[in-house]
Amino acid sequence: MKYDYLSVEKKWQNRWEAEKAFRAADPGEKGSEKKKFYGLVEFPYPSGAGMHVGHIKAYSGLEVISRKRRMEGYNVMFPMGFDAFGLPTENYAIKTGIHPRQVTDNNIAKFTSQLKRVGFSFDWSRVIDTTDENYYKWSQWIFIQLFKKGLAFRDTALVNYCPSCKVVLSNEDSQGGKCDICHSDIIQKSKDVWYLRITEYADKLLQGLETVDYLPNVKQQQVNWIGKSTGAFVNFGLSGIDEKLKIYTTRPDTLYGVTFMVMAPEHPLIDANADKISNMEEIEAYRAECAKKTEFERTQLVKDKTGVRIDGITAINPITGKEIPIYIADYVMMGYGTGAIMAVPAHDQRDWEFAKKFGIDIIPVIKGGDVETEAYTGEGEMINSGFLNGMSGKKASIARMIEELEKIGAGEGGVQFKMKDWAFNRQRYWGEPIPIVHCPKCGMVTVPEEELPLKLPPMTEFAPGQGGESPLARIDSFVNCSCPQCGGPAKRETDTMPQWAGSSWYFLRYIDPNNDKCIADPEKLAYWAPVDWYNGGMEHVTRHMIYSRFWHKFLYDIGVVPCAEPYAKRTAQGLILGPDGEKMSKSKGNVVDPNDVIDEYGADVLRTYILFMGDYGAAAPWSENSVKGCQRFLQRVDDLFVLAKGHGVTPELETSFHKTVKKVSEDFEAMKFNTAIAAMMGLINEITALGHLTRDELYTFIRLLNPVAPHLCEEINERLGNTELLAFASWPTYDEAKTVDATVEVAVQFNGKLKGTIALPKDCPKDDAIAAVKADPAFASMFAGKTVVKEIAVPNRIVNFVVK
């Protein structure tokens, strides 16, 4: 009988909705006495294009886990929401004149209906929308707390600016010198910008990684992003100037090999001492040349070293007392360390290249390598290094040098991070207004908390101003206000927050989405936090995750949340590629729409295929034919009902059932959905071949499959006469002892080569196994005329004879 998925799926979706089946119980409510499980997936940006199958894959993993947890007796919260501020919506609004609010509402409605068609067990009573006033009220509240603690500040800086989007971008949003949104080349521009002092939390963010269960590569990427290095700060004296040149180095052990110094072109010491520099024109010319280059050209296109020697000032090595030249060069960045370095050409390749080009001495201080051909960066015995001579081992030499530097007051040990402060403003309409008032008397004043939310004013024209200022700057009624502190006339900040703001704390709001007194009720936070399992894309591992960990840690420090880390566990799904093996994109025309798949095959088939197509964490191409294979599988499950007679255990199937329950239980937890489904397919094949099973066994089977294909399983459950939802049936258990067959086929090898198999009782002792093979006439010829040198037996696996 052909399974009518369309009406069956609708039927169960309606019932789940009517019964509010997946509503998580808050503390005090019935169900909250159970152990809690908080499963989180990355909420989508509701784009006009609707969802594609990649979204479905991203949510399916924890959908399975959440459904399994409910069956295991947990009180599960599996929420969904929308990260709806952002440029695509705003650009669409600029183009069409339709208000972003309306665009967003339409898109959310579209996404919601698509998600419901898939049958995800989200708690729809907790939906959040970051553009909702009652949500961004709290984004603004957090900003005010950051500001009060000095973690939000304003600074003039060279920023990455996208001339097309007319917006300032963070380093994270402008990787590769391209705008993350429109992919045009970004340029450098001097602007007054807001920063969040995330660097203050660099060490905490790094150390926190030791307490969480993230995929190793996720952790590694965060570690790299934070980029901690240890070394020393060293103060070099300057000739004729009563000032020191402070540098940062990871290799203080090579101090005796310093033959020149390099400062970033923008280094403030240059202007401060312009009167002592005899070649300022030359330096200015070089600076102008550098300023023309984008950061991309300067850092990405590694090419010839360029630079200019500063005439008139020299540096004094505090250890050797030697006088050495100072250069400016753009291979040294103002934004890292102190903006100046000591150059050791013998042991640093960049310094080596520079020295070769400018004819500077190269003094080796570590034995090994040939510093005439390239810098030697390996370890070795210290030479030409005064008190370090004869030492070997980088660590010891560094420690010894730092000790010396500290003794003579010329430096100290220190650490540096690659991570930079977070540029936190955008000159756009569709974002959270930054709740700050600029008062000519009081300076920057926060909007009083009782006045939050600071709402976006109504507008009809959303394009940014010509100078790249926020569209909000055009609205006088918004801009002009009175200072909350002194009551005098003042002006509002007109920039808005970046899209990352709303997603930096959304997992907390799910816990108490309608609270108008605080982010979330402390009792509820104590119950639900932290997120037990967070799944999402690898592309969000550095930016979104680090930002949100930062906010969470801040909220922890001010006593708002009860735990130091927001996510106890993090996994990631792989991409779904188009049928052509390419990344899905509109331009390639290889996007698969989940709606089309559901129309043709049903939601259960879609879900099953997405989980079956391969390793959940790896990218895999879409295959229409394989979808059909999953359809056949579910059809065969449906057909099982007519084969189900009586109760109890079918002896021929008993071991297989125990095996499958074990396999599926374990594989789901490891997100090995493909092999779990393969195991269920194998069991179906066995049952079909046998021709019968009991109704109890069918019940076990549908409970295993339920997290993957819940509509079909609920339907069969009902046919079995059960009135309760299968969603809350108990998860099947297995008996370890019954997962192995009574007789096991064991491989027989001679000299490691497979020569046959032998049936042996389960867990047959080694000696018995060896004896059994020797007694088996099938292997007699293998022993004939040979001497057995060694006998190896692995229970239930192999027996191997080494013969001569």
Added chain:
RNA sequence: GCCGGUGUGGCGGAACUGGCAGACGCGACGGACUCAAAAUCCGUUGAAUUAACACCUCGUGCGGGUUCGACCCCCGCCACCGGCACCA
């Protein structure tokens, strides 16, 4: 350049972390049902060899090694993917 990952049939992918390579699915081939097709069901399907699904041989990117035994461990390469990148 650095860090991480991957490489297995015609295809997607399995393989207890050293123990029968290719589970499961797709595709293909053969058969059943059908007037026929679709759907469904049954069988075969790594390569080579063969009358043979008998034996032997080869086979997990390439070249070596360790081991009774290697997709798995070690050494040296190649290719592709992801992240970072003149970070001192």
